[in-house]
Amino acid sequence: MSGIDLVNGTVGALLGILCTTLLQQPLQDAWSRFRRRSATRVRSLTYRQGDSGAASWSTFAIGPLQTPALVVEGDGVHGIAPETVRVQVLEGEVALPEDMVPWRAEIEAEECAAHSAGTRVRAWNGPRYAVEGLEISRTALEEDADVTLRLRPTDYFTFLAAQQLDRRLPDGTTPRERYLDPDRPLEAPAFLQCSFGVNVAVVTADHLLVVSRRSDSVRSGPGLWGSSVNEGLSRHIDSAGRGAPDLHEVARRGMREELSLEPHEYGLTLLAFVLDVGRRQWSAHFAAHLRELTGDALRSRVSHGVADRWEHQGMEYVPFRPADVVDLLLRPDRLHRWAPVTPALFHLALVHTHGRGAVERAEARAVRRTR
Template structure:
């Protein structure tokens, strides 16, 4: 090799090193941008949004529920004076072709009672939901909720729960009366359930989680909110007054956990609809001021009015990561009552803030 060739080789090597040093990062950045933009173009060409779906039910990773959060985000409480409840004249009436379903239930319960086979289901007076209308106050844009109810009873509720039973013409109540693209539109006779669900947190920061008894008629054996109490026309409407949702929640706290109103603070977080079964819920958060988990357990051991409704009570540290792992644990993932996971999420947001909760949930989901 001549001296000229050797010199050219050395110069070329030096220029190569200089070029790599100066332009390697720039080249990598350019290549990354090209790849990212290309992927974005591909996604935009292949993505097809389902039309007409402005609403999405609550989900958390592999946990999917039919709970539609209609009003409330957990961050801002809904004031008691912002909830307006009206009871309309006239019962919610089943269509003629579904009346015989109710008659079947009544006949079977009467037969079971006479035969002494089991404890009969009491046909308690209830409320059907005519509508839930949401607006905002003029000055501060606070939630304004107008809840319109109609009288009904438990047998009508059980008949209306047969949403996928065939009618004489081959259709079903779900197919005939419900529009999946308009989840808030439904006849009152299909919405004969309104309950308060409460996330209770003890003074030592433990979330109370209940498992429904196997003896209850609806959702037996499922993990559920700390307290679940349905509206009752017999109990919650003194005289001709409309029911007060906070009073219903306090009744549930007393009957299911033996806790009196002066022992906790109560906050209304949201209105939520189970779009699968058409069950409405007012989601509450209750913080015990002095009672710890151990003290609550001891008190319940001394007697609870509605002990039969709960099969198990568990206590979970009220931290986002702990609650999220509890919700997603394999033994519970598909054993939740439909409205409970959204309640616990909203309670976490109310206490810890949305950004913190979503960040912690994302970390748990990444480690699954």
Template sequence: MSGIDLGNGVVGAILGVVFATLFQQWTQDIWFRVRRRSAGMVRSLTYREQQGPAWSTFSLGPLHTSALVVEGDGDRAIAPESVHVQVLTEDVELPAEMAGWRAEIEAEERRAEAAGERRPVWNGQRYAVESLEVTRTALDEQPEVHLRLRPTDYYTFLAAQQLDRRMTDGSTPRTRYLDAEQPLAAPAFLQCSFAVNIAVVTSDHLLAVSRRSSRVRLAPGMWNSSVNEGLARHIDSSGRNAPDVYAVARRGMREEMSLEPHEYTLDLLAFVLDVDKRHWSAHFYARLTDMTGDHLRSRMSRGVADRWEHETMDNVPFRSADVTRYLLRPDRIHRWAPLAPSLFHLALVHVHGRASVERAEAQAVRRL
């Protein structure tokens, strides 16, 4: 190699280093902008306008439910003093044609009893939801929940559950009285159900999951919350006082698990609406202070007031990944009562934090 060639090589190397130093970032920026603009053009050509309601019901991967979380995210509990319940004096009144459906139900129950075929369905005193409104406190923006109820009974509830029954003009209660784009707007006579659903976790971190009895009228054989208890006028309204949702939850814990208030802590996480059947729920999380899963089963083996409502109880490790896999099991995913999956998710968030729970849920869904 001659001296001239060596000099040209050195000069070329120096110029290359200088060029790379001065223009590398610039060329990278240009390339990034070109790629981003090209991707944007492709998206604009392939994008189809999508419209939908601002609120959507709870879903987890392939698991889709009709549960709409109206208030509460699981992160912070709703204080007892923040829930205001008012009972209106006038009973729910069904439209004339639906009142005929109620009369059919009552007549059939009387006929079955007289014929000795079966015990009649008890026409218990219930509450219908007139409205549920949420405001925020001025200083700390804590929720203030205002629940307005009307008296009703179980036969009215059964008549109102026939949401897809054809009326004489061809419409149904669902098409005539409900608007899918306004899920909270519904007449009280279609909302004759308010219950508490509780996720119970033992002291050794096991979530209790119940399976409804095949003998119950609604959702027989479906997997559900640890405890489910409906508001009952003759039990939950002492004197002229309005019902207390925390007191209803404690009654459910006692009747379905034989647990007393000193044996657990109780947090109200959310108010949720099943938009398909118009069932309202107050979602609770209960943590047993000293009772393990084995001790709970032993306690329940010695007698439970409402044992007939549940036929199976599973214990699931109360970890995000374990609960998510359990929810998505092939033999479970299509057998959930509509409000249970949202309850278990909110309970996980309450204990483990939203970021951790959603990360574990996303991993479990990807591994399906």
């Protein structure tokens, strides 16, 4: 071997070692990301195509407690960062199909007649948002949730008309039968999804969960037990023509209006996006932990007056421990009196604080006791 060959061989070996050192980790990372994304894609295809015609996802349940809440994104373990959530408002209001337009006209006429007769307060046809779509991907490096929520303008009477999912149309079908595929629950026309709200699980400084009961006078879920705070997106309040709503700000508005709490008094974490597949209502689930206010202090605060007292007719304070909260959820007199997405909210809030293992063990023990 000549001197030149020896030098070339040595340089080649050194370059090979250098390339291996520099490229090995990036290649491993890229391969790992590819495998994760491929697995996610396979799960997505499985969900869409189903197994023997059945969807692979199921709605939230704890033993005998069955709900129509589909947890679309979020597991409670990790919060969803505000900067990874984008809200877009598309142009053009939602339009009902021609054969559903008379339903909206009926609602408007009924509200006018009831107001004229003095039988009840007329419902205000407030400007709302309909959900055009919710797109979820992952950030490039950390694989965190990356969410885009697309909304369209609508109003309250359109929402009420679209809630009649099982009413017969002139051809004998129902909106649920005509427009919804039970094996593709994330796919629906915007006019059937005229509701997006936030639900907050509030935990006091002395570790009590606030559980509220909805007023009998509200249109949606009267008398049901629900989240600490529930607030729907309003075009009039949350955007006022200036841009897209901020979900965290909507949650803060609910905290202020329903519990008289200001942002500096709590920490707020977005836990999940959830769909009530029965009523086609979307929700962003939050947990709020009060920094200093105890249960007694919050009771006193609320007793001095809150802006939206009319929305609730009762409030309870439950120890924020897995066993206590799960026992409350499965209580025989409450089993069928929960607002559809509330059990999933409380489960996710428990997981965020106590860990998935502790919560699932408490749920398993509680379910065994019900058998």
